[in-house]
Amino acid sequence: MASANSAEAPASRPSGPQYLPSSVQGAVKILVTGPFGVGKTTLVGSLSEITPLRTEETMTAASSGVDDLTGRGDKTTTTVALDFGRITLNSRLALYLFGTPGQQRFWPLWDDLSRGALGAIAMVDLRRPDESFDVLGRLEEQRIPFAVAVNTFPDTPSYPEEELRSALDVLPEVPILYCDARDRRQSYDLLIDFVDHLHRSSLLELQP
Amino acid sequence: MNGPVRPYVITGGRSRPTRTDLAIESLVSALPGPLGLPEPPALPEHVLLNREHRRILGLCHSLLSVAEVAAHLGLPLGVVKVLVGDLWDLGAVQVLPPVPQAERLPTTLLEEVLVGLRQLR
Numbered sequence: 001m002a003s004a005n006s007a008e009a010p011a012s013r014p015s016g017p018q019y020l021p022s023s024v025q026g027a028v029k030i031l032v033t034g035p036f037g038v039g040k041t042t043l044v045g046s047l048s049e050i051t052p053l054r055t056e057e058t059m060t061a062a063s064s065g066v067d068d069l070t071g072r073g074d075k076t077t078t079t080v081a082l083d084f085g086r087i088t089l090n091s092r093l094a095l096y097l098f099g100t101p102g103q104q105r106f107w108p109l110w111d112d113l114s115r116g117a118l119g120a121i122a123m124v125d126l127r128r129p130d131e132s133f134d135v136l137g138r139l140e141e142q143r144i145p146f147a148v149a150v151n152t153f154p155d156t157p158s159y160p161e162e163e164l165r166s167a168l169d170v171l172p173e174v175p176i177l178y179c180d181a182r183d184r185r186q187s188y189d190l191l192i193d194f195v196d197h198l199h200r201s202s203l204l205e206l207q208p
Numbered sequence: 209m210n211g212p213v214r215p216y217v218i219t220g221g222r223s224r225p226t227r228t229d230l231a232i233e234s235l236v237s238a239l240p241g242p243l244g245l246p247e248p249p250a251l252p253e254h255v256l257l258n259r260e261h262r263r264i265l266g267l268c269h270s271l272l273s274v275a276e277v278a279a280h281l282g283l284p285l286g287v288v289k290v291l292v293g294d295l296w297d298l299g300a301v302q303v304l305p306p307v308p309q310a311e312r313l314p315t316t317l318l319e320e321v322l323v324g325l326r327q328l329r
């Protein structure tokens with residue numbers, strides 16, 4: 001995982017299952033989303049205690065509407081690859097991190113993937129921020145708590161936060177965080193800052 | 209059943225799990241029993257344990273998520289949900305549902321996640 005180009009390289013073939021301790025009582029999940037090549041798999045790999053795994057979901061959708069040029073109402077099937085990792089938080093609880101494609105054509109999967117998620121980390125590559133607009137809009141529509149995570153590639157331009165916030169059109173309550181997804185420590189700090197934000201927001205909601 | 213088989217063949221043409229509450233982060237483990245399998249009379253008529261059911265039981269002698277089962281067996285997530293749902297209905301596996309379902313307040317849960325992450329950092 002040395003170069004930005006490896007960001008979406010296939011996760012390694014599983015070497016063999018690494019089981020959770022039998023004391024674990026359940027799992028939570030956080031989605032890591034963003035456009036192709038933004039570094040989702042790299043971030044998941046930096047955080048995961050297991051070699052990131054890849055699984056596939058088949059998405060069947062009636063090809064109605066704009067995509068249906070045939071008029072036959074055929075169904076289309078698309079395969080979506082999800083790379084994911086795991087962190088055993090304590091003897092009772094595990095956290096899964098699911099790299100989730102952000103492009104609009106994968107949205108039929110989102111309801112299922114996002115159900116029960118603590119939140120989502122929306123990765124942005126500032127060299128091509130426009131590719132993240134779709135996914136940011138989707139997260140707002142679905143009311144999934146999220147943070148923007150700028151993946152700091154070596155040639156990532158820097159902008160004042162207000163300029164960035166305005167360019168990405170995200171609300172003031174959405175944190176904008178920075179991280180080199182190849183770096184384990186920075187990736188952990190990003191995840192901790194995000195969960196800390198979720199925690200503080202939940203405390204605010206409890207107040208009358 | 210050797211070699212690639214189209215997913216709907218593996219699931220007997222079903223594309224939805226019998227239990228709708230199976231999530232990709234639900235945790236699965238085979239329950240002890242004769243070979244980890246239920247006695248034949250427990251099988252509903254429409255469900256026969258196929259090779260993939262047996263592979264799941266073989267893999268899940270300890271806890272793994274539905275997503276991990278799918279990745280290790282090279283099967284689509286939707287297929288694994290159906291098959292794990294079958295095994296759950298049959299009492300051959302235990303399934304631990306995702307955590308944030310009412311049993312813990314989100315604030316308490318988020319605090320637990322935060323403490324865990326800070327210790328691992």
